[in-house]
Amino acid sequence: MGAEWCPEDPSDDSGRTRYGGLNRACFGLLPRHLAEVLVAIPTEHIFLPTDVRADQARRPQPYLALPGRGKRPDFMASIDILEGIQVRSFEGTQSSDTIYLVIGPFKCIDNDPLIAREGEYLVETEACKSAHAEPRLYKWSPKGSLRDVTREYLPKPAMTQAEQALTAPFMPYLETTKLDHAPVMRWTIPLKDASPTSRADAYDDDPVPMPDWVPETKRLGNGLHLGFVVWNGKSFELRQRAPRALWPLPNCDLLRPDVRCRENDRARVEHQDPFVDKDSSRQPRRMTR
Known part of the structure; x- marks a missing residue:
């Protein structure tokens, strides 16, 4: 694919095996269709000038090729x-079905002093000074323009009124940490105590006890599991469960082996997930809504 460098030795632990937040990525000029998406995003969406993005598209970047559902990976x-922008393609069974996920400074936080500043992008433009990362989905229209199709394509999780009251004021969070392995994301929401406290040893993000009335089909540590979001070649499906192939253990991608993955690794115990099936041949069920 024209990359300047790709990891070849599975035992290579030189520090480049996780480059730009991607596991065992290649390094080189971006695939053309990803570069075109990066440059075409409307400035009023992402707050970064087009020439800044075009300049980076002409420079080598870390990227991965992954199995997909189309003719190309x-x-x-x-x-x-700034803090980094991620772009991922989801190839469709037809080329016109292809969707692009972009995670970048889409959420301006200038007018909300209560939002934490951790991880902020200092975009310093006239429209916005500081922004937080947010996922957006884009698709090329038949006329050749790039459209924001997030509301149309990203299925939102269903929550009862009791669950909303339990987790307020927090909103569902879309976990994207497995996207460099498989076309899957996950909706979760934490149970945290957002009330003021006078305890010197307390933190704003201390978890609250899980109520007895929360069903096992929602319990995930100190939060709620709201479903996996899986690309099927034409759309994203919300599913209750996922096979291990879609939600692999850390460093255990069979396509890009890593010496840190061990059969008896403690991570296999620490990362047990009640919603992930060990048998990858088991077909996950769609989530009822």
Whole structure:
């Protein structure tokens, strides 16, 4: 694919095996279709000038080729702008079905002093000074323009009124940490105590006890599991469960082996997940809504 460098030795632990937040990525000029998406995002969406993004598209970046559902692979790239921008393609069974996920400074936080500043992008533009990362989905229209299709394509999790009251004021969080392995994301929401406290040893993010009335089909540590979001070649499906192939253990991607993955690794115990099936041949069920 024209990369300047790709990891070849599975035992290579030189520090480049996780580059730009991607596991065992190649390094080189972006695949053309990812570069075109990065440049075409409307400035009013992402707050970064087009020329800044175009300049980075002409520079080598870390990226991965992944198995997909189309004629070409899916690709995922990490672009070195501010805190980093991630772009991932989800190839469709038809080329016109292809969707692009972009995670970048889409959420301006200038007018909300209560939002934590951790991880903020200092975009310093006239429209916005500081922004937080947010996922957006884009698709090329038949006329050749890039459209934001997030509301149309990203299925939202269903929550009861009791669950909303339990987790308020927090909103569901879309976990994207497995996207450099498989076309899957996950909706979760934490149970945290957001009330003021006078205890010196307390933290704002202390978890609250899990109520007895929360069903096992929602319990995930100190939070709620709201479903996996899986690409099927035409759309994203919300599913209750996922096979291990879609939600692999850390460092255990069979396509890009890593010496840190061990059969008896403690991670296999620490990362037990009640919603992931060990048998990858088991077909996950769709989540009822």
